[in-house]
Amino acid sequence: MTSLDTLLTEATSGDRPVASAAVAMVSIDGDVVEAFAGVHTRAHGDGGVPPAPTSMDTRFDLASITKLFTAAALLVALDERGLRDHDLVADVLPEFRDGRARATTFADLLRHTAGWPAEWPDRVRDDGAWRRFRSAQPEATPGDRHRYSCVGYIWAGLAAEAVAGERLDAVVRRVILDPLGLQETGFAPEAALRGSIAATEVQPPRGLVHGKVHDETAWALGGIAGNAGLFGSAADLLRFAELLRRGGTTGSRRVLPEWVVEAMTTDRLPSAVGERPPYGQALGPRIADTAWMGSLAARGAIGHTGFTGTSLLTVPGGAHSVIILTNRVHPSRHGPDLGALRRRIADDAAHL
Incomplete structure (x- = not known):
């Protein structure tokens, strides 16, 4: 077994480091058993700003891990309104009342079966960006196939806003x-926080x-x-x-309703859906994705990765949680892949 410190020190040094900043934590039964914060957050072309040491407080662009928070927020908002994931998006968003989109459920958006493309090609940031986005139509009939889609999750965010009546x-x-006391997490950080954020x-x-x-x-859509x-x-x-590992509770407080926890931790792909992925798909997280979860996949691990070099992994009802945050795309996205490193860290965590 190799320590987390050794794995990440090797990965962030040498001729081809995977990132200039890395922070990672491994917990068992809620107790942190390994933690790493190292290297410097280089800032190429950042107006002469010198590199800053990475610490456990360094904030990272979480990228697609955002999808897990969007899924949880939408599902809790539905619960507050007495709605469920099988209800129709058209009930809250008028754009879904015509054409192929009419049969789309909230679950379709969150499990990537809503028929939307993977990406939205129009990335011009101007006053018409949201209008253009909201005029798009899905490429396939909802429920026909699984296709990982950032576009579907942007719609999920809009659905959460419509259901909750707030941004x-x-x-x-x-x-x-707020219920979890997450003071270092949020959208659109203030400029004053820039020094504590790893550049991408x-x-x-x-x-x-x-x-x-x-x-x-x-x-392009405002951040x-x-x-x-x-x-x-x-x-x-x-x-x-840990909220997901512990069944939606923190301490004695329930944050996620029980049905929301089940939706986010069990495979929700219908048996008839086409183009099934080699992993389970809950409403938000992937389940048992061996490509990066290593041997923890066999224990029912769930989680998500982020393009910038981030990942969250936890075992619902089990013991382990693993967080890896890096700025893999700094200064360029054409650096080494993190799949092997994520697997090694997960494998070593499994033996702790």
């Missing part, structure tokens, strides 16, 4: 962040992306979207992972 960042804050990519034509959402679509946009620390993310 997505406010819904996430009210139903997830040098991204033409934007230049260095630092303290702004890396995902081009979320950025608050259901697919990406959250920034957070490892400790905060571990608390969210």
Whole structure:
């Protein structure tokens, strides 16, 4: 077994480091048994700002881990209204009342079966961005196939807003962040926090992306979207992972209704759906994805990765949670893949 410190020190040094900043935590039964924070957050082209040491408080662009918070926020908002995941999106969003989209359920959005493409190609940030996005139509009939879709999750964020009657960042804050005490997590961080945030990519034509959402679509839509946009620390993310591991409770308080926990921790793909992935798909998390969960996949691990180099893994009803935060895309997205590193860390955690 190799220690977390050794694995990440090797990964963040040498001729081809995977990232310039890395923080990771492994917990068993809620107790942190390993933690790593190291290297420097380089800032290429950042106006001469010198590198800063990475610490356990460093915030990272969580990228698609945002989808887990969007899923939880939408499901809790549905519960507050007496609705369920099998209800129709058309009941709250008028854009879904015609054409193929009419049969779309909230579950379709959250399990990637709503027929939307993987990405939205129009990434021009102007006053008409949301209008153009909301005029799009799905490519396939809801329920026909599984296709991982950032577009579907942007719609899930809009659905959460419509159900709750408040902006997505406010819904996430009210139903997830505040109940868990997650003070280092949120959308659109203030400029004053930039020094505590790991820079991401040098991204033409934007230049260095630092303290702004890396995902081009979320950025074009203003930085608050259901697919990406959250920034957070490892400790905060571990608390969210533990919420899922512990069945939706923190201490003596229930944060997620029992049916929401079940929806987020069990495979929700219908048997007839086409193009099934090699992992289970809950409403939000993936289940037993051996490509990056290693031997913890066999224990029923759930979780999600983020393009920027982040991942959350936990075993519902089990013992382990693993958080890995890096800025893999700094200064370029063309660096080494993190799949092997994630598997090794998960494998070693399984033996603790």
